[in-house]
Amino acid sequence: MDEKLRELADRLGIATAYTDCGLKAACHEVSDETVRFFAGVLGYKAGSGEEIARSLRALDNRRWQTALEPVYVIPRSRKVFDVVVPENEIEGDFGLSVVSRQTGEKSEVSFVVVTLPERRTVGKKTYGRLEIEITSDLAVGYYDAELNVGENSYRTLLAIAPEKCWQPEGWDKMRLWGYCVQLYSLRSRRNWGIGDFTDLCNFVGMCRKSGADIIGLNPVNVLGHCFPEEASPYSSVSRLFLNPIYIDVESVPEFRPEDRYQAEAEIADLNAADTIDYGRVYPLKMKVLQTLYRRMKEDPERMKAFDKFCRRKGEDLDNLATFQALYEDKWQDHWGGWRAWEKEYRKPGTAAVKKYQKQQADRLGFFKFLQFEADRQLQKVTDCVREAGLKIGIYRDLPVGVGRDSAEVWGDEGLYLRESGAGAPPDAFFPTGQKWNLGAFNPFELKARAYQPFIKIIRAAAEGAGALRLDHVMSLMRLFVMPEADGKQGTYIMYNFEDMLGIVAIESHLNRCMIVGESIGNVPEGFLDKIAAKNIMSMSVLWSERWDAGWGDFKSPYQYPENVVTSVGTHDMPPLKMWWFGYDIALSRKLGIIGSDQEMHDNYHKREADRWKLLKAMDENQVWPEDNRRHGDYLYGEGYPEGLEEAVHRFMAKSNAKIFLVQPEDIFQVEKLQNLPGTDRDKYPNWRLKLPVNLEDMENTLAYYRNIAAVKKER
Template identity: 30%
Template sequence: MPETTRHEDLWRLAAAYDVVPRYQGHDGDEHEASDETVVRVLAALGVDASSPERVELALAHVENMPWRRVLPPVVVLREGAAVQVPVHVTHGDPVDVWLELDAEAGGGRREVTQVDVVVEPRTVDGRLVGRATFELPTDLPLGWHEIRADGPSAHAHSPVVVTPHRLELPERLREGGVWGLMPQLYSVRSRRSWGVGDLADLAELGWLAAHRWKADFLLVNPLHAAEPVEPLTPSPYLPTTRRFVNPLYVRVEDVPETAYLSAADRALVEWAAEPVLGLAAEPGPIDRDVAWAAKRAALEVVHAHPLAPARQAAFDAYVEEEGEGLREFALWCALVERHGPPAGWSDELHDPLSDAVAAAAVELADRVAFWSWLQWVADEQLEHAQRVARDSGMALGIMHDLAVGVHPEGADAWALRDVLATGASVGAPPDMYNQQGQDWSQPPWHPDALARAAYRPYRDMLRTVLRHAGAIRIDHVIGLFRLWWVPVGNGAKDGAYVRYDHEALVGILALEAHRAGAVVIGEDLGTVEPWVRDYLDDRGILGTSVLWFEQEHDGRPRPPESYRHRALATVTTHDLPPTAGYLAGEHVALRDRLGLLTEPVATVRAHAAAERERMLDALRERGLLGHDPSEREIVEALHRWVRATPAVLLGVSLADAVGERRAQNQPGTDQEYPNWKVPLADGTGRPVLLDDLFTHARAQSLADAMGS
């Protein structure tokens, strides 16, 4: 076979599986993946393209795949849309098709009409298969319905998900200008914290921010669960699961059973707390391992105290509601506790359906109950924090952050392995801030497998995160459209994009947010195709605007009035140094020290200095800044610039409020920098505790600027 033909067939196969070998980079140039990379990405999708013969077989298989199914695995549509559903049966056989409506939408049966669409039958696996076409009613209510087909060669059912055409904003947000704080919760410690900011601190921060500063939301880092035992992965963006909460954030003293402990048990809790209560005043990196070891020991004591009948009933109801997902997560925690990290497990334990895992579930039932109880306790405290924030007058309260993916050896990678691709990881191609590309080590959703699972794992995860949320920020929202897959063994630059059914993923997100009454914000920074932003806006998903990235074609700052209305506008983001550090060029110096630059440091430093001066000139032209300003005055002027935009939501990093200079995270690093371990501190590195935050002169001044 000629080389050109082999290449074209490979790319045709790639297109059939939504692999996109060619893309436009941040530099505006077209980039193309090698054939070897395409073969490896297809292999991660379970498609053998290792030879021309295998490519030919795979092409024939993918073309026949829809004809092997009576019904599509799932149908996702917008409310009011006219959608036709293909039904495949043995050619000439009759079939009866109807809908059963979601119980939350009132239940009942709806007939489905067959329409006259002529499609030639096809021979598949030695059987002549015909296609009948049915049209769904256009007045279906929102919800998760089910289409059913019955006949001599058809006994099938599939979900039909009707999603909102558009999410509408709450009335208080429609005029814009609503502002809130963006804290990294682990870093916001009080004198009562056990070395790490917790959910009680979150509730207090919400109450104080609402009453003292008239803030309307708290955008927190992802609160997803980490490992059950030490060492814990510091990054909140690399969790073991996105569905459940990290019990590290539980305030032990706020668990109701703590009040009823015996004197001896209370002493055990106090002894556990003693080594860590003083850590909040320490300026050094946050030690999650020490904090969690202390909390876990104390929570074991509390858990041993019996629940009152009403509390037991509430716990039982929680376990029943969370179902198999909670059971699998708690079992995974118990297995890690018993056998150590999954890398050292036997092959049988890696299979959630194996006899060994079933036996372990019986043997470790008490530990499964403990880890389930921890989730219930965390859920209660999170619910309390959101209730306090809303009752204090916040328009949204807690705005959760949804990470892109999960740890490759975490609970989701174990329990959801059928819908995750293990032969590749998610990352990003090179851009101006990460010129070597990024590999985030997270297994991506397998597009076809997720559809075959009717998107239920995705839905269940969203429901749990949204349960106590006024809003949700979707990190790297472009991942609902396409993800940069880096095959195992390849460098971060040597990947390819894989497309997803964005109509399904965004639609289900909109449906679950609608049901929860939550606003959705998509982090749409970086290389994003322009139509994506238009699509998200049409669905009612807000965008993200970061001042340093908002530039005209000539590099000048974009005027405030030109910002998007339907967006969360901020000066900085957690992947940049706080504004004081950015103004000092810390982002350049840090990347130079860590060897992350691909251009001479002098060139990058000059570019950063020019960018900063253009911004300062723009501030002066608007009368927001004098000619010899202090650092604090510049930071406040930048926030006044954002305040002047028409953006619906305005975010202020809590680190900016106190003058912190150190970055929380440096993309492209792991152990080289204390990522996600930096406590909230002022410009000198002195910790700022929650107890002192609302009397902090610099923080109060910035809050005044945002409220003016």
């Protein structure tokens, strides 16, 4: 690669090489074509030597063309930021005032000015750079700052970050356990064919009785309403808002008993099914909710609360509702998503869109009502958690990206990397890599917006939650992105890691919410130590807590790291019984993910060895029920060891991990995956599997009693 092109890539944060975490840890050199493409995506041309030179000069001058950066994320312990001023103003009078975005309080602050030796001539003017160190104490949070230099004034946002993320009082002495559930999978006699927020409230009550302190959830963000069968919770149309399919229709104040009577037969049919029929559940709920919306409009008190909610959510809610209404009108005539719409509808704020909003005000109002009611019901869950006294409560999940055909991207397309999407290079779990087709922030644009879009997304997920899981937490530092065009090579784009960490820490403190980073995949060297230093917990699963880079014997529970949330597996991994019998291997062969019978048999042989290693770990740690040691009687296809899930749960509960999450799929011996990565619903019913036991009956089952008893022996 040409040295100047490499220099441009380095300065733009485009990786020119990377190592994957597949079995061979292959090193990949990034092509010139890929670097040139992403340089252009970031706003810097690199098609020729002359263009590269111009782009490098532009980067040289970039900082010298504005007095202040749009935002400074600075630690509370040393509040320092820089300013660029004309040389003749360096010795001028300075003044600094700040207004807290949390309290609205304005104050003058004390500071020290340090002149730095750097000078730069841009055009006909020479500029100098100064350093401002604030000596006044400022609380964690955001401040609109105004710096006066002589007769000129400059503005910026100061984000004052704590050293570490928030943790509850007494955290050092806590060893907690809880559940990891897919909300949609909760089966109950009262719901409408899918788990809902009332089921979640009832699950909180079950946690209180069993001694659990945390409930991990799948992402509950709003999805594309025109295609309810596209149910992946990790491909949202907006991470700022909730999925209305989780609304308990019967808990809406305007609901009347006859509303259920009319749908009783269909509800019974949907509840009896073992998988969720999104194509029937969603329209059924929406039909009734439209009736309830009309009733709400006749209630002055409810409308007052609704209007207040709409004002608080502002432009973001307007954009979501407008996008949803437009999509409903246009999708049948414009295949290809919003980019195929008429030009005047491809972004908010145009004359055509404003006219549409006026004409369709009532329809937009309905979509806003869905968010109003979902927000109210999720707040009720938060109240249930507080009343139950759970130490952590709801542990929410924030997806790494957003669907490219989404309200988020439609509302601010320039914020996202164009003609490309997020993904992942090959790793040990997914040897061919993953193409997620999710929109990814443009790091330069994100900072130009003072990180406001990122702040809003973190805050929307953290509000009311006791903990927040950051999906693919490595994206705070770097994200693997691929061009839209098939066959094109991807690479990593870098983000300002310190800034992103600082904002996460601020939101953690403001919302009193712990932060957990999902770090399964290609983790940069030293990354886990850096996030641990910020009190960001990592994730751990049984299958990766092994020696020899995850392929040897299982580690002892006492060799687990402390600063982790651990579980047997994840929604992308087979439940324990499915893993034991190798049904996931057979499924992968059937769907062509495993390419040959020989490869399948190789996987079976490896799984047999892994089962021996698991039995050995259970024996050595004496976790079988009644210390009943198991030996080699259970080879592939010859049976399932009685009490295995109890033993595994006790084994995991013994671990040093601060939090252990139990998956109901393991308690009830589920033999199917919730999600098979790399497949769509035409191959596998992802995100549709219900638990086999009704929520009302769980506590009365022997499986539940024995497994929870095993956990509570150790926690």
